Amino acid sequence: MTAILEIRDLSVYYGRIKALHDISLTVGEGEIVALIGTNGAGKTTTMKAISGLRAAHGTIRFQGKDITKVKAHHRVGLGISQSPEGRGVFPGMTVRENLMLGAFTRKDKAAIATDLDRVLHLFPRLKERFTQAAGTMSGGEQQMLAMGRALMSRPKLLLLDEPSMGLAPMLIQQIFEIITEIREQGTTVLVVEQNAKQALTRADRAYVLETGDITRTGTGAELLADNSIRDAYLGVA
Numbered sequence: 001m002t003a004i005l006e007i008r009d010l011s012v013y014y015g016r017i018k019a020l021h022d023i024s025l026t027v028g029e030g031e032i033v034a035l036i037g038t039n040g041a042g043k044t045t046t047m048k049a050i051s052g053l054r055a056a057h058g059t060i061r062f063q064g065k066d067i068t069k070v071k072a073h074h075r076v077g078l079g080i081s082q083s084p085e086g087r088g089v090f091p092g093m094t095v096r097e098n099l100m101l102g103a104f105t106r107k108d109k110a111a112i113a114t115d116l117d118r119v120l121h122l123f124p125r126l127k128e129r130f131t132q133a134a135g136t137m138s139g140g141e142q143q144m145l146a147m148g149r150a151l152m153s154r155p156k157l158l159l160l161d162e163p164s165m166g167l168a169p170m171l172i173q174q175i176f177e178i179i180t181e182i183r184e185q186g187t188t189v190l191v192v193e194q195n196a197k198q199a200l201t202r203a204d205r206a207y208v209l210e211t212g213d214i215t216r217t218g219t220g221a222e223l224l225a226d227n228s229i230r231d232a233y234l235g236v237a
């Protein structure tokens with residue numbers, strides 16, 4: 001496995017509170033890796049440290065390069081793109097405008113047009129809603145828009161924070177199918193999820209985060225089959 005992302009001894013503080021305790025994890029090129037854990041475990045904090053929205057101690061390497069001190073917008077240029085928790089689309093702007101914002105670091109007009117086609121193919125609903133204000137769309141549609149916008153930077157690594165949050169079961173299924181398709185098209189995916197069942201079913205590998213520590217790792221199938229994981233994260237299925 002060639003690592004695209006290597007995190008070693010990563011710590012993040014909020015004031016005096018240490019939210020992440022020297023965690024280490026690796027994402028291989030072409031993988032879907034899931035990060036699961038309960039509320040407040042530090043999942044979003046981990047994502048923010050990787051995308052550069054939160055300062056961190058330790059080492060973050062992307063394609064072998066130490067990016068720990070690289071600013072967030074430069075990380076986008078290197079190929080890391082985050083679709084944030086709570087969607088974060090610009091409500092007053094149209095679907096088209098939101099998508100084009102995702103390409104803000106790029107100048108290659110023809111390739112941007114190709115990627116826009118690709119995104120609209122992945123999310124036909126966004127094509128139907130192309131000129132509609134993002135704020136008037138449903139939660140699921142806004143989630144698709146946030147993912148589409150993240151893809152418009154043509155990332156090598158896509159960070160998805162809770163893509164299934166607040167969605168109906170059928171839509172959750174659909175979002176994960178799209179995540180699998182995104183990977184098939186060559187983008188590596190790190191996905192944070194409360195919906196552990198879907199995440200573990202789709203992921204090649206997963207890490208379990210508990211109050212700032214990584215307590216377990218394994219293939220998605222291994223963790224799905226594990227009784228303690230079932231009890232803690234999968235509820236009574």
Ligand code: ATP
Binds near residue numbers: 019037038040041194
């Ligand atoms: P959730 O699924 O509920 O979003 P999470 O696993 O993503 O949880 P984080 O949002 O990363 O968890 O939070 C990890 C810990 O850091 C929590 O205890 C949280 O209260 C704390 N924390 C997060 N952001 C801040 C902040 N801006 N200031 C202070 N503490 C914070």
